[in-house]
Amino acid sequence: MEPCDPDAGDVRDSLSGDPEAFARIVRRYQAEIARLLWRFARERTTHEELVQDAFVEAYRGLRSFRGTGRFAAWLGRIAVRAGYAFWKRRARDRLRPWGAAEDLPESEASGASDARSAAERVHRLLSEMRPRDRLVLTLQYLEGRTVGEISDLSGLSRAMVKVQAWRARARLKRLLEREGER
C-alpha cells in the first residue's frame, strides 16, 4: 500500500481494535462488493447477508493482508470466495441459488429492464450448472475478467481456469441446446 493510502491507516487502526476504522473500510467498499455479489445472490436479503459475510470474513482475515497489493483486490477475493461458498451450500441443500424476479432492484435508467431481463435469463441458466462451472462463467461473462484475474479471484491455477472454462462452456452449450428444444 502507498503511504497516503487511506486503506493502510484504516487496516492498521482496525487491527489495533478501532471499530470505526473498519466501518470506514466497509463504507468505502460496500457498493463495489455489493455489485460483485449481486452476481452470486439475487434475493435482496440473502444478498445483503452475503455482503456482510464478506466483510466479516475480511475482518477476521485482516492480519493476512500483507499490504503488498491493492486492498480492493484482496477484498474482492474474499467476496468471490464467500459467494462461491454460498453456491456450494445451496447446491448441497438443493435450493434454488437465485432469487425471485420481484426481489430485483428498481432502476430508472433507460434500458434497465432489458439489462434486468437479460440478467434474469443468464442467472437462471447458470443456476443450472455446477458451482465451479458457474464461478468461472460468471467471472468471465458477467464480470468480464481475464484468465489471470479469474485465477487470482478464485484461487484456481491459470491452467485450471482455462480447462474449467472450456468444460463449462461445453456444458453451457449443451444446456442452451436443450433450452432451445423446449
Added chain:
Amino acid sequence: MNGLERFERWAGDARREAAPAPDVAFAVLERLARPEAAASRHPALGAFLSVGSVAALAALGFAGLFYGIAVVEWQSLGLDQLIAGWMP
C-alpha cells in the same frame, strides 16, 4: 446466432444491470461485536477458550473417576462403617 453467442449477448446486457447497494457497516460492526466473533478475531483468546474448556472437562472427568475409586475403596475396606460407628 447460436446458443452460446446468444448467451454472450445476454451476458453483455446483464453487465449493465444495476445492483442494490445496501449500507451494511452497522450490521457488520454489530456482528463483529458478538462474543463468538471476538474469539475468532483474537486467535489467542479463541485458543485459550477452547484449551480452557477441554482442560475443564478433563479435570471434571478425572475428579469423577477419583471420587468413584475413593468411594469404592472406602466401602470395600469397611472404613465407612468404622467412621459411622464413631459418629454420635
